[in-house]
Amino acid sequence: MWHLYLPIAGNSVNVILIFGLGVFVGLLSGIFGVGGGFLMTPLLITIGIPPTVAAASDSNQIVGASTSGTLAHYRMGNVDVKMGILLLVGGVIGGTVGVQIIKILRQMGNADFLIQITYVFMLGFVGIYMFMESLQGLKKEKVQSPIETTPKKESSYARLIKKLPWQTYFAKSGVELSILMPLILGAFVGILAAIMGVGGGFIMVPVMVYLLRMPMHVVVGTSLFQILFTCMDVTIMQAHSNHTVDFVLALILLIGSTLGVQFGAKISKKLKGDQLKIILASLVLIVMVKMLLGLLLKPSILLAYIGEH
Amino acid sequence: MLKKLLPLIMVFLTGSLELYAVPIGAALPIQINLKPNCIRMGATFDGTTIFVTGEIPVDSEVLIRLVGHFGDTKLKKKGRALGFLWMNMGTVEFRNIPSVFLLLPSNSLEKLLRTDKDRWQKLGLGFEAIEKQTEVIPASEDKHRLFEDFLKLKESTDLYGIQKNRVQYGKADGSMKTFTASMSIPSAIPQGSYNVQAFVIKNAAIVTMAEEQINAAEVGFPAALAFLAYRHATLYGVLAVVVAIIAGLLTGLVFKGAKGGH
Numbered sequence: 001m002w003h004l005y006l007p008i009a010g011n012s013v014n015v016i017l018i019f020g021l022g023v024f025v026g027l028l029s030g031i032f033g034v035g036g037g038f039l040m041t042p043l044l045i046t047i048g049i050p051p052t053v054a055a056a057s058d059s060n061q062i063v064g065a066s067t068s069g070t071l072a073h074y075r076m077g078n079v080d081v082k083m084g085i086l087l088l089v090g091g092v093i094g095g096t097v098g099v100q101i102i103k104i105l106r107q108m109g110n111a112d113f114l115i116q117i118t119y120v121f122m123l124g125f126v127g128i129y130m131f132m133e134s135l136q137g138l139k140k141e142k143v144q145s146p147i148e149t150t151p152k153k154e155s156s157y158a159r160l161i162k163k164l165p166w167q168t169y170f171a172k173s174g175v176e177l178s179i180l181m182p183l184i185l186g187a188f189v190g191i192l193a194a195i196m197g198v199g200g201g202f203i204m205v206p207v208m209v210y211l212l213r214m215p216m217h218v219v220v221g222t223s224l225f226q227i228l229f230t231c232m233d234v235t236i237m238q239a240h241s242n243h244t245v246d247f248v249l250a251l252i253l254l255i256g257s258t259l260g261v262q263f264g265a266k267i268s269k270k271l272k273g274d275q276l277k278i279i280l281a282s283l284v285l286i287v288m289v290k291m292l293l294g295l296l297l298k299p300s301i302l303l304a305y306i307g308e309h
Numbered sequence: 310m311l312k313k314l315l316p317l318i319m320v321f322l323t324g325s326l327e328l329y330a331v332p333i334g335a336a337l338p339i340q341i342n343l344k345p346n347c348i349r350m351g352a353t354f355d356g357t358t359i360f361v362t363g364e365i366p367v368d369s370e371v372l373i374r375l376v377g378h379f380g381d382t383k384l385k386k387k388g389r390a391l392g393f394l395w396m397n398m399g400t401v402e403f404r405n406i407p408s409v410f411l412l413l414p415s416n417s418l419e420k421l422l423r424t425d426k427d428r429w430q431k432l433g434l435g436f437e438a439i440e441k442q443t444e445v446i447p448a449s450e451d452k453h454r455l456f457e458d459f460l461k462l463k464e465s466t467d468l469y470g471i472q473k474n475r476v477q478y479g480k481a482d483g484s485m486k487t488f489t490a491s492m493s494i495p496s497a498i499p500q501g502s503y504n505v506q507a508f509v510i511k512n513a514a515i516v517t518m519a520e521e522q523i524n525a526a527e528v529g530f531p532a533a534l535a536f537l538a539y540r541h542a543t544l545y546g547v548l549a550v551v552v553a554i555i556a557g558l559l560t561g562l563v564f565k566g567a568k569g570g571h
Contacts, residue, residue: 068561302386
C-alpha cells in the first residue's frame with residue numbers, strides 16, 4: 001500500500017514519505033531561496049535511492065520547485081532578472097571550469113578528499129559568518145541602537161567595487177555595481193558548485209547578501225530564478241549522459257515541494273532579514289557538523305556504492 | 310527431462326566448481342515448481358513472494374537458494390586520511406560475485422549453520438563458498454574483512470541474506486515428503502534471470518539438487534519509462550524538465566487563484 005516502483009532508481013518507495021520530503025525541502029527553498037540539494041540528496045540516499053539517481057532526480061524536482069518559487073517571488077517584486085542573468089552567465093562559465101578542475105583532480109587521485117574538505121570548510125565558513133552577523137543584527141535591533149557601525153574593511157571593499165568599469169544600476173536590488181561583479185562572483189560559485197556537485201544556492205545566497213549588497217528578500221527570489229536555469233541544464237545533461245533522472249521520483253518530490261515552496265515564500269515575507277539569515281545559518285551548520293562527524297567517526301561499513309560520499 | 314537433469318550432469322562433469330564443492334551422491338533427481346514463475350515489476354511492485362514446492366525423501370532436509378548473475382562489482386573503500394579523517398580512499402573490485410544471493414535453509418539446516426560451522430561450510434552452499442571463489446582486486450590480506458562489509462552492504466537492501474523459518478514440510482507419504490518454501494524477493498532486485506536451486510541434504514551431505522530459472526522484468530509503466538530514459542535519453546530529459554516547469558507553474562496559478570492574485 002502506498003508503494004510505487006521506480007524503474008530508474010530500481011527500487012520501490014513509500015509515496016507519502018517522498019511527498020513529505022518534498023514538502024519539507026520545498027518550504028526551505030521558498031523561505032531561503034536555496035535549492036535544497038545539499039539536504040535532499042543525502043535524505044534520498046538514506047531511504048535507499050542510489051546516490052547518482054538521488055542527485056540527478058533532485059535537480060529535476062528543483063526545476064519544478066524553483067519555477068513555482070520564482071513565480072511567487074516575482075509577483076512580490078523579489079526577482080532581479082538583470083542580476084540573475086549576469087550571475088547565471090558567470091555560473092555557466094564557472095561550472096565549465098569547475099568540471100575541468102574535477103577531471104584533473106580525479107586523474108591526480110584523491111578528488112573525493114578535496115571535495116569533502118571543501119564542503120566542510122565552505123559550510124563551516126558560510127554558516128558561522130552568517131550566524132554571527134545576523135545574531136549581531138538581531139541584538140542591535142533589540143537595543144535599538146542608533147549608532148551605525150561601518151567596518152573599515154567594508155568601506156575599502158565598497159571603494160574597490162566602485163572603481164570597476166561598466167557600472168550599472170540594478171533597480172530591483174537598489175544597488176549600483178559593475179557588471180563584472182555578478183559575472184565574476186557567479187563564476188566563483190559555479191566553480192565551487194561543480195566541484196562540490198551541488199546547485200550552489202547556499203553559497204550564492206551569502207555572496208549576494210555580503211558581496212553584492214542585495215536586500216535579503218530580493219536575494220531569495222533572484223537566487224531561485226538562477227537555480228531554475230542551472231537545474232534545467234543539469235537535468236537534461238544527467239538524463240542524456242548518465243540515465244540517472246528518475247522522473248517518477250522527481251514528480252512526487254516536486255508535487256510536495258511546489259506546495260511547500262508556496263508556503264515558504266509567504267513565511268519568508270513575514271520573517272525579518274536577520275531572522276531568515278540566522279535560521280539558514282543554523283541549517284548550514286547542522287549539515288556541516290553532520291558531515292564532519294561522518295568524517296571523524298569510524299563508519300560501521302567500510303565499503304560504499306560509487307557516487308556516495 | 311534432459312533440461313532438468315542438466316544441472317546435475319554439469320555438477321558431475323565440473324566437480325571442481327566451488328559452489329558445488331561436495332560431490333552429490335547418486336540419488337533420484339527431484340523436481341521443483343515455482344509459483345509465480347516470473348517476477349513482474351509493475352508500478353506498484355514492492356517486492357514479492359515466490360513459493361518453491363517439491364518432494365524430497367523423508368529422511369532428508371532441503372535448502373533453497375536464489376542466485377543472481379555472476380559479475381564484477383566495483384565499490385568505494387573508506388580509509389583514514391591524515392590519520393583521523395574517514396573518507397573514500399580508492400575502489401575495491403569483487404570479481405565473479407552474484408548480484409543476488411538468498412538462502413532459505415530448513416529449520417534443521419539453519420540449526421546446523423548456527424551450531425556446527427565446520428560441517429555447514431563443508432556443504433559449500435553458503436556465503437563462505439561465495440567468499441572462497443570471489444577475487445578481490447587489489448588483492449588484499451583484508452579479503453575476509455572486505456567480504457564481510459560487502460555482505461553488510463548487500464544485506465542492507467535484502468539482496469543477500471538468510472531467510473529463516475521459510476521452509477515448511479507436508480505430511481510424509483511413504484518414503485517422500487512435500488516441502489513449500491516462501492521466498493521474499495526484495496524490491497531492489499535488478500532485472501534479469503535468476504537460478505532457484507533446491508539442495509537435498511542428508512547427514513550434512515548433498516544428496517541431489519534441482520534448478521529452475523526465474524525472470525525478473527519491468528512491465529507496464531516502469532518498463533515504458535525505462536525504455537524512454539535509456540533509448541531516447543535527451544527527449545526524456547527535456548520532457549522531465551517541461552513537466553516539472555508545468556507542475557511548478559500550475560501550483561503557482563492555483564495559489565494565485567486561491568488568493569485572488571497579488
